[in-house]
């Protein structure tokens with residue numbers, strides 16, 4: 001019998017997961033799984049719970065929470081030799097990864113995706129010794145996502161980011177960087193750089209519209225030095241997906257990216273503080289099997305062939 005372990009964050013986003021958990025467990029059991037659940041107790045606990053589930057040879061781990069919980073589960077699984085399949089139940093404030101996978105926000109529909117039993121191996125990123133599924137980057141503006149208090153995030157959702165972003169705009173300064181991508185070199189003063197694995201970043205689905213999660217490549221995006229007015233204008237263009245031809249927006253693809261800065265720069269990994277640069281970003285080609293909607297991903301693999 002196949003075994004599934006749900007790792008859920010009871011404090012995540014809408015906090016509805018607790019109420020529906022018995023129903024989810026029952027649905028998994030009816031579908032032939034032996035199912036159990038672990039409620040995370042604090043930051044970092046989902047990583048430990050995922051490592052334990054790997055040791056116990058669960059076939060499937062289901063991460064129920066926001067992007068933070070999914071990232072923690074990923075960090076418990078990615079470096080292991082035996083890697084269970086991962087399912088996602090998006091109940092966070094930001095659910096960028098679920099959006100990238102086209103996993104619906106409705107809990108029962110998200111469970112349907114797991115029960116349909118269609119999975120596909122997808123790329124993930126590693127920077128230094130941490131793993132990410134969505135995005136990593138640096139630059140003053142990227143530091144805002146973890147300066148938003150979590151209570152505020154829960155109350156206001158995405159709006160909290162924008163409010164905090166406005167507040168921080170005057171303090172955004174360019175930084176001098178050296179970025180090596182697949183052997184080529186970029187040097188310059190930048191506002192921010194992003195290393196993206198998916199096309200769904202901070203609710204901006206059109207930021208890297210051609211990004212794929214099964215090609216072994218990151219999308220490297222650099223916004224060069226500009227004044228605040230220009231930056232706001234570029235951000236507005238990015239929301240509409242009209243930023244790609246902007247002369248100070250640089251877009252490359254690469255599987256290995258090394259970033260060095262002279263002054264101190266924080267690294268953001270999937271929306272959380274991830275230590276300081278320098279950073280070496282490695283794309284791990286089709287490293288983890290995720291449950292995904294069959295219609296979307298079957299079509300994509302057909303296009304690949």
Ligand SMILES: Nc1ncnc2c1ncn2[C@@H]1O[C@H](COP(=O)(O)OP(=O)(O)OP(=O)(O)O)[C@@H](O)[C@H]1O
Nearest residue numbers: 012013040041042043065066067068069092093094
């Ligand atoms: N029991 C807990 N109490 C407090 N914090 C927790 C607990 N369990 C997990 N966490 C932390 O909460 C962080 C955020 O959780 P999660 O991502 O699930 O939800 P969110 O904040 O609603 O959404 P998002 O991260 O997508 O904005 C996790 O990265 C984790 O470190």
